[in-house]
Amino acid sequence: MKRPLIILTGPTAVGKTKASIGLAKAVNGEIISADSMQIYQGMDIGSAKIRPEEMCGVPHHLIDVLKPDEEFHVVRFQEMAKQAMKVIYDKGKIPILVGGTGFYIQAVLYDIDFTENDGDDAFRKEMEAFADAHGAEALHARLKAADPKSAEEIHAHNVKRVIRALEYFLQTGTPISEHNEEQRQKESPYQAAYFVLNDERAHLYERINLRVDQMIDEGLVDEVKALRDKGYTRDMVSMQGLGYKEVLAYLDGEYTMDTAVEMIKRDTRHFAKRQITWFKREKDVIWLDKKAFDYDEDRILESMLESLKQKGIL
Numbered sequence: 001m002k003r004p005l006i007i008l009t010g011p012t013a014v015g016k017t018k019a020s021i022g023l024a025k026a027v028n029g030e031i032i033s034a035d036s037m038q039i040y041q042g043m044d045i046g047s048a049k050i051r052p053e054e055m056c057g058v059p060h061h062l063i064d065v066l067k068p069d070e071e072f073h074v075v076r077f078q079e080m081a082k083q084a085m086k087v088i089y090d091k092g093k094i095p096i097l098v099g100g101t102g103f104y105i106q107a108v109l110y111d112i113d114f115t116e117n118d119g120d121d122a123f124r125k126e127m128e129a130f131a132d133a134h135g136a137e138a139l140h141a142r143l144k145a146a147d148p149k150s151a152e153e154i155h156a157h158n159v160k161r162v163i164r165a166l167e168y169f170l171q172t173g174t175p176i177s178e179h180n181e182e183q184r185q186k187e188s189p190y191q192a193a194y195f196v197l198n199d200e201r202a203h204l205y206e207r208i209n210l211r212v213d214q215m216i217d218e219g220l221v222d223e224v225k226a227l228r229d230k231g232y233t234r235d236m237v238s239m240q241g242l243g244y245k246e247v248l249a250y251l252d253g254e255y256t257m258d259t260a261v262e263m264i265k266r267d268t269r270h271f272a273k274r275q276i277t278w279f280k281r282e283k284d285v286i287w288l289d290k291k292a293f294d295y296d297e298d299r300i301l302e303s304m305l306e307s308l309k310q311k312g313i314l
Contacts, residue, residue, distance in 0.1 A: 003089060004313045005190035006096040007105055008304075009034070009279065010197035011272035013207045015290070017050050019197055020098040022301045024058040027096070027314060030088045032081050033062040034099030034108075037241045039077075040068045042227055045220045046243035048211065061087075068227060068238035073160065075114045078107040094313070102278035103180075109194070110186045123170060127163045142166060147175035153274065157240055184283060193311050195304055196279045199290045205269050212243070212265045221247055221257075242268055 006029065008020050024031055033039065037047035041064050049063065061084035066072055081097070081104075088095040097105055106112065131139040140156035143165055150165045168176040199207070224247040232239055234248050243264050250260035279285060286307050293299045308314040 002189060002191040004094050005085070005109070005188075005192045006094060006308070006313065007034075007109065007192065007194045008096060008098045008197065009100055009102065009105060009195070010288075011199075011204060011275040012100050012268060013048075013211045013272070014197050014199050014204060015207075016098055016100070016197055017048075017054065019297065019300060020096060021054070021056050021058055022297060023304055024096055025056070026301060026305055027094050027308065028092075029094040029096045030059040030061065030084075030091075031096050031098050032084045032088075033060060034077075034081070034097045034101050034104045035062075036072065036077075036101045036104065037238070038063050038099070039066050039072055040064075040238050041066065042230075043068060043223070043238065043241070043244070045215050045218050045223045046241060046247075048215070068232045069236055072237065074103055074107050077101075077104045078112070078114070081108045100275050102275060102282070105194075106180070106183060106282070109188050109190065109192055110183050111189050112183050112186075123167055124163055127166060128159070131159050131163075136162070139163070139166075147177055149177035150175055153177065153278065155271070155274070157245065159240075160237060181281075184281065191311065191313055192284075193304075193308055193313055194282065194285045195288055195307070196282075196285050197288045197290065197300070198276065198279075203291070204272060208268045208272060209265050212261060212268060215243060215264075216261060221250075224248060225251065242271060 006023070006027065008016055008023060010016050020031055023029065035047065037043055038049045039062055040047070043049070050060065062080055085095045097108060099105070127139060136156050136159050139159065139162055140151060143154070143162050144151035146169045147165055154161045154165060156162070165176045168179065220243060224244055227239070227244070228248065228251065234245065239245060239248060246255070246260045246263045246267070249255050250257055255263070288300055288303060290300065293303070305314065
């Protein structure tokens with residue numbers, strides 16, 4: 001018998017947090033954050049981290065466990081998520097992966113093997129030096145030439161993932177996008193239900209814009225100042241997160257506050273679009289269109305529970 005695994009994902013600002021609490025309570029589940037930013041301590045406002053009072057007593061894993069200068073990537077996420085899943089299964093509960101980082105979800109769902117290609121430190125250092133000298137966009141252009149599909153999926157500022165994709169291409173001669181596609185065809189070792197919460201684009205973008213304004217009102221600039229005062233710098237992966245890099249640029253006098261805010265909104269909208277593209281490529285996904293449910297949280301939950309019964313998870 002395969003063990004149960006529930007996934008609840010969707011683009012940023014769609015309302016995953018609220019939906020996940022209702023779901024976890026209904027299925028006796030615990031939540032594992034599949035988010036590349038909420039893992040970091042002190043990065044609360046910019047990552048839209050769930051507050052303790054919003055958890056409603058539901059245990060959450062992989063939130064607030066690393067310092068911003070600690071390394072965090074898909075391999076480490078996979079290891080930590082599997083450890084959390086063991087703890088949850090041992091309690092007789094169901095793990096629910098919640099978050100918008102599609103590659104992280106895929107790594108757990110299909111138990112992707114990352115050991116097949118050893119890292120090439122010399123190549124990575126060479127590419128890092130190239131990015132420092134010529135800029136992230138120039139490095140991204142090299143990926144676009146080698147693997148256009150991956151270049152479409154990976155943002156130019158995500159230098160680590162750009163380098164990883166280039167490295168994979170160098171080592172294997174095949175694009176990492178092809179490898180990812182093959183992994184998607186694998187059968188999951190879990191009895192899984194993969195829900196994607198979505199909304200019509202205009203409404204989603206409106207929510208994103210409002211959320212960014214709210215983050216500024218709640219003190220995002222002070223949060224970034226505090227991180228900078230602790231010695232966390234712009235070259236760290238954590239500080240390249242949406243909202244953080246733009247505010248750092250504002251603090252360094254590169255942009256006005258208005259420009260920084262508009263850039264955060266624009267880049268977050270682009271990010272949401274890329275997330276939706278990723279989820280559309282995944283197989284066996286159950287789409288939950290909020291508008292089709294008249295934005296009724298109870299009806300969305302009922303639909304998820306019905307799907308879980310049909311799949312034999314409940």
